[in-house]
Amino acid sequence: MTLPPDVWSVPLALRMALRQGGFSLDVAWEGRCRLLGLFGPSGSGKTTLLEVAAGLRRPQTARIAVGDAVLRDTSAGIDVPIRERGIGYVPQDSALFPHLGVRGNITYGAERGKAVPLQPILAMLSIEPLIDREVSDLSGGERQRVALARAMVSSPRLLLLDEPLSAVDVPLRRRILESLGDWVTMARVPTLHVSHDAGDLQVATDHVLILREGHLAGEGSASEL
Amino acid sequence: MTGELLGIIQLTVLVALAATLVMLPPGVALAWWLARSRSPLTSIVETLVTLPLVLPPVATGYLLLRLLGRRGLLGGVIDRIGVDVIFTWRALVIAMVVMGLPLVVRAARAGFEQGTRRFEQMAETLGAGPLRVFFTISLPLARRSVLAGALLGFSRALGEFGASIVVAGSIPGETRTVSLAMYGFLETGRDGDAMRLVAVSLVIALAAVWLSNRLVREGA
Numbered sequence: 001m002t003l004p005p006d007v008w009s010v011p012l013a014l015r016m017a018l019r020q021g022g023f024s025l026d027v028a029w030e031g032r033c034r035l036l037g038l039f040g041p042s043g044s045g046k047t048t049l050l051e052v053a054a055g056l057r058r059p060q061t062a063r064i065a066v067g068d069a070v071l072r073d074t075s076a077g078i079d080v081p082i083r084e085r086g087i088g089y090v091p092q093d094s095a096l097f098p099h100l101g102v103r104g105n106i107t108y109g110a111e112r113g114k115a116v117p118l119q120p121i122l123a124m125l126s127i128e129p130l131i132d133r134e135v136s137d138l139s140g141g142e143r144q145r146v147a148l149a150r151a152m153v154s155s156p157r158l159l160l161l162d163e164p165l166s167a168v169d170v171p172l173r174r175r176i177l178e179s180l181g182d183w184v185t186m187a188r189v190p191t192l193h194v195s196h197d198a199g200d201l202q203v204a205t206d207h208v209l210i211l212r213e214g215h216l217a218g219e220g221s222a223s224e225l
Numbered sequence: 226m227t228g229e230l231l232g233i234i235q236l237t238v239l240v241a242l243a244a245t246l247v248m249l250p251p252g253v254a255l256a257w258w259l260a261r262s263r264s265p266l267t268s269i270v271e272t273l274v275t276l277p278l279v280l281p282p283v284a285t286g287y288l289l290l291r292l293l294g295r296r297g298l299l300g301g302v303i304d305r306i307g308v309d310v311i312f313t314w315r316a317l318v319i320a321m322v323v324m325g326l327p328l329v330v331r332a333a334r335a336g337f338e339q340g341t342r343r344f345e346q347m348a349e350t351l352g353a354g355p356l357r358v359f360f361t362i363s364l365p366l367a368r369r370s371v372l373a374g375a376l377l378g379f380s381r382a383l384g385e386f387g388a389s390i391v392v393a394g395s396i397p398g399e400t401r402t403v404s405l406a407m408y409g410f411l412e413t414g415r416d417g418d419a420m421r422l423v424a425v426s427l428v429i430a431l432a433a434v435w436l437s438n439r440l441v442r443e444g445a
Contacts, residue, residue, distance in 0.1 A: 054350055055350075056346055056350075081349075082346065082349040082350055083349045083350070083351075083352050083353060083354060084352075085350070086352075087350045088350075088351075089347070089350045091347075095343055095344060095347045097344055097347070097348070097362060098344075098366070099365045099366060108348065108351050108353070108361075109350075109351030109352055109353075111352065112351065112352035150351070154351050154352065
């Protein structure tokens with residue numbers, strides 16, 4: 001893929017083959033990435049691809065690299081531990097720590113790298129009033145925004161978003177996605193964004209990979225979806 | 226309630242508390258390891274830890290006596306350090322720990338297996354190392370099961386008899402716990418005192434089991 005030369009991006013390698021139970025994922029893609037969308041029907045392997053990139057699933061063969069950092073290369077025997085991959089992962093169910101409050105969740109990964117200013121992220125996601133609340137008091141959309149903040153605050157090298165705002169109402173979601181694009185460029189964090197919603201991907205991605213039955217079935221700009 | 230009975234109850238509660246504190250760290254560590262490890266050693270360790278639950282307590286006591294006695298595997302070392310173990314409160318604590326440990330491990334393991342793995346992985350993606358994950362995620366999420374296990378271990382320690390009498394005897398003021406005293410009273414015709422100790426044991430056991438069940442229910 002070709003991004004305009006004035007748009008910041010990094011080289012990304014996503015090569016993986018995984019067979020688990022009756023499911024197999026076989027994807028090979030390399031290119032430059034700023035905001036890369038993953039689109040496809042349920043069961044096409046989008047979540048599995050993110051989990052392999054995060055190190056949560058162990059593929060039979062893989063080469064996953066972000067810029068100069070190789071996270072997994074089975075042929076070279078490289079397997080960076082999950083905690084050292086520098087991943088900001090937002091899973092579909094948010095997976096907020098139930099025993100920590102909103103502040104405890106958002107700041108959990110803040111020790112990892114350079115200090116990321118909290119306030120602009122809270123404002124961008126409209127969650128400032130939630131900061132002293134308990135996780136159990138949040139709605140689905142609020143939980144998703146807190147999970148996104150937690151990933152952004154952790155100074156990630158790669159952001160992995162799995163339907164990150166599916167429970168947020170459309171106007172707010174679109175506004176957040178537009179701001180996310182600016183934040184990604186400013187913070188220089190390449191992002192993989194899984195969504196069922198072509199409209200969301202048009203707002204928040206430069207390029208989209210289409211997965212079907214565990215294989216790369218096509219790619220192009222989001223407007224071509 | 227006479228001073229003698231109060232002394233027996235006090236000694237029993239103190240020693241059982243000490244045993245619970247001693248059995249908690251290894252019990253929780255073992256439970257976490259058994260819940261997470263894929264090593265083939267887990268089945269061997271699990272069997273060894275569970276053994277005191279099914280072995281006759283007197284047999285466990287005898288094995289401890291062979292291990293901790295002066296000519297035993299550990300007894301020689303302990304003897305050289307100059308610490309008396311057999312027929313002291315220390316032997317009592319050891320017997321209670323061995324008998325209570327399986328209960329702590331089983332309860333805590335159930336807690337670590339009830340969906341804490343996903344949150345541990347999330348913490349890892351956020352850069353947390355193994356110790357930070359354990360103390361900030363795994364243990365707090367499994368705390369109710371760990372507490373329930375501690376209560377069961379404490380209750381088991383309170384009622385310990387078979388292993389204790391072999392390694393610690395029944396020395397008044399030193400190793401005579403409620404269970405050992407109850408047996409002694411029944412043998413010497415002091416049925417009234419035995420009955421009083423039965424009543425106290427019943428109250429403590431009921432409270433511990435009720436609290437333990439409540440913790441497990443609320444944690445589920």
